Amino acid sequence: MTARILDGRAVSAAMLERVRREVAEFVDAYDRTPTLVTVLVGDDPASHTYVRMKANRCAKVGMDSRRVELDATISTETLVSRLRELSADAGVDGILLQHPVPDHIDERAAFEAIDPSKDVDGVTRTSFATMAFDEGGFRSATPGGIMALLNAYEVPLAGKHAVVVGRSPILGKPVGMLLLARDATVTYCHSRTADLADRLAEADVVVAAVGRPEMIRGDWIKPGAVVVDAGYADNTGDVEYAAAAEKASFITPVPGGVGPMTIATLLAQTVGAARDHEATR
Amino acid sequence: MTARILDGRAVSAAMLERVRREVAEFVDAYDRTPTLVTVLVGDDPASHTYVRMKANRCAKVGMDSRRVELDATISTETLVSRLRELSADAGVDGILLQHPVPDHIDERAAFEAIDPSKDVDGVTRTSFATMAFDEGGFRSATPGGIMALLNAYEVPLAGKHAVVVGRSPILGKPVGMLLLARDATVTYCHSRTADLADRLAEADVVVAAVGRPEMIRGDWIKPGAVVVDAGYADNTGDVEYAAAAEKASFITPVPGGVGPMTIATLLAQTVGAARDHEATR
Numbered sequence: 001m002t003a004r005i006l007d008g009r010a011v012s013a014a015m016l017e018r019v020r021r022e023v024a025e026f027v028d029a030y031d032r033t034p035t036l037v038t039v040l041v042g043d044d045p046a047s048h049t050y051v052r053m054k055a056n057r058c059a060k061v062g063m064d065s066r067r068v069e070l071d072a073t074i075s076t077e078t079l080v081s082r083l084r085e086l087s088a089d090a091g092v093d094g095i096l097l098q099h100p101v102p103d104h105i106d107e108r109a110a111f112e113a114i115d116p117s118k119d120v121d122g123v124t125r126t127s128f129a130t131m132a133f134d135e136g137g138f139r140s141a142t143p144g145g146i147m148a149l150l151n152a153y154e155v156p157l158a159g160k161h162a163v164v165v166g167r168s169p170i171l172g173k174p175v176g177m178l179l180l181a182r183d184a185t186v187t188y189c190h191s192r193t194a195d196l197a198d199r200l201a202e203a204d205v206v207v208a209a210v211g212r213p214e215m216i217r218g219d220w221i222k223p224g225a226v227v228v229d230a231g232y233a234d235n236t237g238d239v240e241y242a243a244a245a246e247k248a249s250f251i252t253p254v255p256g257g258v259g260p261m262t263i264a265t266l267l268a269q270t271v272g273a274a275r276d277h278e279a280t281r
Numbered sequence: 282m283t284a285r286i287l288d289g290r291a292v293s294a295a296m297l298e299r300v301r302r303e304v305a306e307f308v309d310a311y312d313r314t315p316t317l318v319t320v321l322v323g324d325d326p327a328s329h330t331y332v333r334m335k336a337n338r339c340a341k342v343g344m345d346s347r348r349v350e351l352d353a354t355i356s357t358e359t360l361v362s363r364l365r366e367l368s369a370d371a372g373v374d375g376i377l378l379q380h381p382v383p384d385h386i387d388e389r390a391a392f393e394a395i396d397p398s399k400d401v402d403g404v405t406r407t408s409f410a411t412m413a414f415d416e417g418g419f420r421s422a423t424p425g426g427i428m429a430l431l432n433a434y435e436v437p438l439a440g441k442h443a444v445v446v447g448r449s450p451i452l453g454k455p456v457g458m459l460l461l462a463r464d465a466t467v468t469y470c471h472s473r474t475a476d477l478a479d480r481l482a483e484a485d486v487v488v489a490a491v492g493r494p495e496m497i498r499g500d501w502i503k504p505g506a507v508v509v510d511a512g513y514a515d516n517t518g519d520v521e522y523a524a525a526a527e528k529a530s531f532i533t534p535v536p537g538g539v540g541p542m543t544i545a546t547l548l549a550q551t552v553g554a555a556r557d558h559e560a561t562r
Contacts, residue, residue: 108416125410132409133450135389159475167461169414176469180448183473185480188457192464194440199466202479 003248004153005257006228008145011152012260015268020061022271026278027062034274035064036094036120036267037086041079041105042072047098054096057263063270066092076106080113087115093277094120094270099170117276120269123170131174134181138269143175145261146207146228147182153250155205155226158183163199165189165216165238166209171230175207196220208238218243227251230258284529285434287509289426292433293541296549301342303552307559308343315555316345317375317401317548318367322360322386323353328379335377338544344551347373357387361394368396374558375401375551380451398557401550404451412455415462419550424456426542427488427509428463434531436486436507439464444480446470446497446519447490452511456488477501489519499524508532511539 027033036058038051051067058065068086070079079101086092095118101107116126122140130137139147150157162184166172172188180186189199200206200220207228208216213236221227221239227248231238237254245251252258308314317339319332332348339346349367351360360382367373376399382388397407403421411418420428431438443465447453453469461467470480481487481501488509489497494517502508502520508529512519518535526532533539 108414125414126406128413129406129409132413132454133389133406159473161475161480173413173458173461177454180454180469180471183471185468185470185474187466187468188461189466190461190464192440193466194442198483199442 003227003245003251006149006153006226006250006252008149008252008257008260011149012145012264014152015148015261015264016057016061019063019264019267019271022268023062026271026274030274030278033062033064034093034271035066035091036096036270037066037068037092038096038098039068039070039079039083039086040098041070041074041101044100047100051098054263054266057267058270061267063267072102074105076104076109079105079110083110083113087113087118090277092118093274094118094266096121096266097123099123117280118273120266120273121170122174122269128169128174128177131181132177138273139178139265140170140174141266141269142171142209142230142258142262143178144265144269146175146230146258147178148265149252149258149261150205150226150228155250157205159185160204161185161187161202162205162207163187163189163203164207164209165193165196165200166207166211166230168209172207172209175209175230179205179207206239210238212238214238214240216240216244218245218247221247223247224249228258229254232259284508284526284532287430287434287507287531287533287538289430289533289538289541292430293426293545295433296429296542296545297338297342300344300545300548300552303549304343307552307555311555311559314343314345315374315552316347316372317377317551318347318349318373319377319379320349320351320360320364320367321379322351322355322382325381328381332379335544335547338548339551342548344548353383355386357385357390360386360391364391364394368394368399371558373399374555375399375547377402377547378404380404398561399554401547401554402451403455403550409450409455409458412462413458419554420459420546421451421455422547422550423452423490423511423539423543424459425546425550427456427511427539428459429546430533430539430542431486431507431509436531438486440466441485442466442468442483443486443488444468444470444484445488445490446474446477446481447488447492447511449490453488453490456490456511460486460488487520491519493519495519495521497521497525499526499528502528504528505530509539510535513540 229237510518
């Protein structure tokens, strides 16, 4: 068997086309353009690239974007106060704080300075809990993108055993909660898991969210499993792709799987935020 | 093998004695008494009993308690505004909204009207996320009590496989997140789990949090597992006790296991809240 590709490029293109139409309708209705602000602290080259990509995608769907670039040496307090200003600014619909921030900054304090109504990247405590409690609200962008990709291929989840490898606050933990909300049995594995191969042998759905190239071996995958690889380091995913693709029923390529879905989810949530802001004005 | 008892009565008694000393120290230091407000909507007899028990325990440790009793027919809006008043009242340290509320009330809206600094029962989105992100803050009372009980017996959790049966927002979901923070591999099972017996056969730690008497059979328990039964209906737990006790290394009785730990955790968090309030005045 060779797995069918979960084609994030194709699915995200359709999603961005829908966002483009929604932006046009929004501009018609409210005579203003939805606006995403990206906040970048320091000068990590990869982060610069990600922020630039997001700005380009905004432009393509007709959305405005603003870049706020801050010196690597700023304090948590300064960052928090900038994020609060943006949260209070009626011209801003969505705020994205590019991850990671420099070590000396309290990232959680910064995230919590983002008003939940503008948290289109789904990083606040409020967004996490609304995901966990299946209450709507914004999703962390990558987990939301993964769910949209699985939906696009009508991958069944109810009653299936999903194993999430990784437990970060904006990727592993929320994607597990979203899978649980779809009635999957969900197992969280991580660096301290004693018997990862045994856990994966039982997984109908694997979500790899670690960021360690090829740490998940292809022969650990259960025949017919669905493999979602959200890891990305040195242009390689967390899963040994070729070997896994021999066993899986569906698999995401890296790149071209989860990555494009993340940006599409971010932009879809930004236009959603803009509509919510108009509805509550 | 017969399991060792995880004796919630004994552990909670020691915890309450510690709370009693902390309350006395607090009164000495600040010349006021920590105060818990319980809010009860409607006249469910079991809820009345629980609220009375909590008030009695407050009295025993020297804490004040106030009971707010509201008619079963009140609206969500009225309940929310009462909870907001209590949240703003400097004489109130902790607020507990007795669960369940009548069906017509939006329980989530009510929970969110409790200020996180007074959420000593750990029901708000903020408390859930701080548990999930291992950031401190208040724990849901039963999950917090379960962790305190496991700690008291020095049950090892890192690298162990913990299976949580149940996924409610104030019990199953948070206890799984607390176990994950202690480096357990965590599996969430629930009503849609296809193969519960198979999942439990691999569990080093089982937390049963369903409320369906004896739905977990004793012969499903792995030899040597630690069994925590947080279910309670008709004076019976979720686990077939006698058969499970033959196989487990540790087990909670019902009653006398998790139940007393819940109240002790609630009161410990209330005196903690009172100290926090004084520290930030």
